[in-house]
Amino acid sequence: MVGIDAKRFFGLIARLVLASVFISAALPKLKDPVAFAAAIEAYRTLSGSWAMAAATVLPWLELIIAVGLLTPWLRRASAGIMALLLVLFIALHLSAWARGLNIDCGCFGASASSPDYHWLVLRNLALLILSIFIWRIALRNKYAPTRTL
Amino acid sequence: MLRESLMIALLTILGTAYSLVSGLAPLPWAEPALAAGEIRLEDARVLDVIWVDARSESEFTAGHAPDALFYDQADPAGSMAGILEQWLQGPRPIVVYCTDEGCGTSKKIAGELRVNVPDAEIYSLKGGWSAWLE
Numbered sequence: 001m002v003g004i005d006a007k008r009f010f011g012l013i014a015r016l017v018l019a020s021v022f023i024s025a026a027l028p029k030l031k032d033p034v035a036f037a038a039a040i041e042a043y044r045t046l047s048g049s050w051a052m053a054a055a056t057v058l059p060w061l062e063l064i065i066a067v068g069l070l071t072p073w074l075r076r077a078s079a080g081i082m083a084l085l086l087v088l089f090i091a092l093h094l095s096a097w098a099r100g101l102n103i104d105c106g107c108f109g110a111s112a113s114s115p116d117y118h119w120l121v122l123r124n125l126a127l128l129i130l131s132i133f134i135w136r137i138a139l140r141n142k143y144a145p146t147r148t149l
Numbered sequence: 150m151l152r153e154s155l156m157i158a159l160l161t162i163l164g165t166a167y168s169l170v171s172g173l174a175p176l177p178w179a180e181p182a183l184a185a186g187e188i189r190l191e192d193a194r195v196l197d198v199i200w201v202d203a204r205s206e207s208e209f210t211a212g213h214a215p216d217a218l219f220y221d222q223a224d225p226a227g228s229m230a231g232i233l234e235q236w237l238q239g240p241r242p243i244v245v246y247c248t249d250e251g252c253g254t255s256k257k258i259a260g261e262l263r264v265n266v267p268d269a270e271i272y273s274l275k276g277g278w279s280a281w282l283e
Contacts, residue, residue, distance in 0.1 A: 038253030
């Protein structure tokens with residue numbers, strides 16, 4: 001009983017942490033998608049209108065899955081999509097690191113700071129573990145047998 | 150799970166539509182007016198400018214403006230030094246371009262150049278490399 005409560009409590013903390021990180025990442029990008037498009041282009045994987053399209057859609061997706069984590073009926077998909085996004089972000093950071101790109105990570109909107117790739121990858125790995133944890137709990141709750149009195 | 154994902158996709162589309170309609174993000178098909186710091190290709194061609202290519206190396210190799218300098222984002226200090234050297238040899242306007250109208254790299258680099266070469270006249274090319282191809 002105590003174990004279940006501890007897991008629920010940890011799940012709640014994990015959801016709050018992930019939601020606050022993704023909301024604070026989404027809001028500056030929503031305000032200035034052109035600057036975020038430039039940050040995307042710096043990764044040299046998308047350019048021009050494709051980067052602008054990604055810069056317009058991605059912040060909304062981040063915001064909605066962040067709110068979705070706190071919404072019981074959107075939790076599973078939000079955690080799943082968040083995990084996929086984090087895998088994508090980690091892959092992009094590793095790719096930029098391997099190519100020696102000295103670029104703004106664009107994680108929380110545009111900034112002039114140089115990336116610390118160790119920190120970026122470790123942070124996103126930690127967030128990925130949290131999102132997988134939430135996703136598994138949400139899946140288990142969905143498929144758990146209904147208790148009857 | 151599928152229903153939840155579809156709901157998230159729908160909400161994302163609605164949000165994106167809001168960004169486009171409210172003007173937060175530029176409409177892909179819109180013809181934006183000349184923004185501050187931008188220059189049209191026909192105007193840049195009249196001037197004897199230093200072209201700075203802010204696209205990828207492969208795009209630069211495939212084709213670029215006459216005598217354009219490649220801006221290597223992996224080596225911004227080296228690229229900046231190259232531009233400064235060229236400008237010091239013969240001070241003239243500097244025009245940075247990236248892929249197309251939607252890209253923002255040229256504006257960002259033009260902004261950095263304005264800080265590093267404050268005496269130079271610096272623009273980003275409206276329409277980017279796409280304007281060259283039209």
